[in-house]
Amino acid sequence: MHALSAVIRSNQLQPHAELFALLERYRCSSFQKPIARHSRVAFEKAEQLVHECKRPLILDSGCGVGASTVQLAREFPGHFVLGIDKSAARLARHHAYREAAVSNYALVRADLIDFWRLAAQYEWQVERHYLLYPNPWPKKNALKKRFHGHPVFWDLIKLGKYFELRSNWEIYALEFESAFFHCSGTHGVLEKLTPMLPVTPFERKYQRSGHELFRVRILNSSITI
Numbered sequence: 001m002h003a004l005s006a007v008i009r010s011n012q013l014q015p016h017a018e019l020f021a022l023l024e025r026y027r028c029s030s031f032q033k034p035i036a037r038h039s040r041v042a043f044e045k046a047e048q049l050v051h052e053c054k055r056p057l058i059l060d061s062g063c064g065v066g067a068s069t070v071q072l073a074r075e076f077p078g079h080f081v082l083g084i085d086k087s088a089a090r091l092a093r094h095h096a097y098r099e100a101a102v103s104n105y106a107l108v109r110a111d112l113i114d115f116w117r118l119a120a121q122y123e124w125q126v127e128r129h130y131l132l133y134p135n136p137w138p139k140k141n142a143l144k145k146r147f148h149g150h151p152v153f154w155d156l157i158k159l160g161k162y163f164e165l166r167s168n169w170e171i172y173a174l175e176f177e178s179a180f181f182h183c184s185g186t187h188g189v190l191e192k193l194t195p196m197l198p199v200t201p202f203e204r205k206y207q208r209s210g211h212e213l214f215r216v217r218i219l220n221s222s223i224t225i
């Protein structure tokens with residue numbers, strides 16, 4: 001038997017009223033937290049891989065066990081897919097998802113907050129960027145822990161011509177889309193999702209548990225690749 005997952009309950013019932021003010025504060029200040037040494041080492045390794053493969057780049061940020069990274073690599077054989085996650089335990093379970101015929105990808109262990117800052121600094125040209133089921137941090141006072149409520153969001157929006165976010169919490173998806181519009185002037189499309197074949201373990205778990213799933217797709221008009 002697989003464990004079911006409880007539907008998200010939150011004391012926040014609509015997009016956070018402070019979101020845009022917070023993003024404006026970040027726009028006017030620089031994020032000072034030093035980049036951890038291990039993040040820089042991971043980034044340098046990734047930078048070398050990306051440079052050597054000379055293919056258009058796809059990021060799978062928060063890839064967990066890397067199941068979606070393999071699927072994306074299979075779906076886009078002419079691209080190079082980089083899966084990034086901070087959890088060594090999840091990345092160590094990747095062997096169960098490997099496919100012998102798919103090799104145009106790599107997984108790196110890094111903190112996305114550092115990794116995205118470095119990737120933006122080095123002006124990475126990212127064609128497609130996937131954020132599949134990021135931790136929702138649904139308590140109202142946890143807005144700053146959500147990726148779109150963090151100073152790094154200003155860097156994140158530079159890292160993709162196309163973005164796809166999936167979540168089982170509609171408010172996260174609504175906030176992400178409106179934060180993206182606020183910072184870049186580009187709207188996305190939010191829709192309910194009923195995948196025939198789940199692309200990640202969390203998607204499978206949430207679907208099996210009867211959760212509604214949401215997807216935001218954004219074609220970032222401020223980026224030309």
Ligand SMILES: C[S@@+](CC[C@H](N)C(=O)[O-])C[C@H]1O[C@@H](n2cnc3c(N)ncnc32)[C@H](O)[C@@H]1O
Pocket residue numbers: 061062063064065084085086087090110111112113132133134135200201202203
């Ligand atoms: C809910 S899981 C989703 C994993 C996978 N995308 C899936 O759908 O199965 C969220 C993932 O994001 C990773 N994560 C959260 N914050 C992160 C950060 N700051 N840097 C890197 N990974 C992070 C976690 O380790 C975890 O694997």
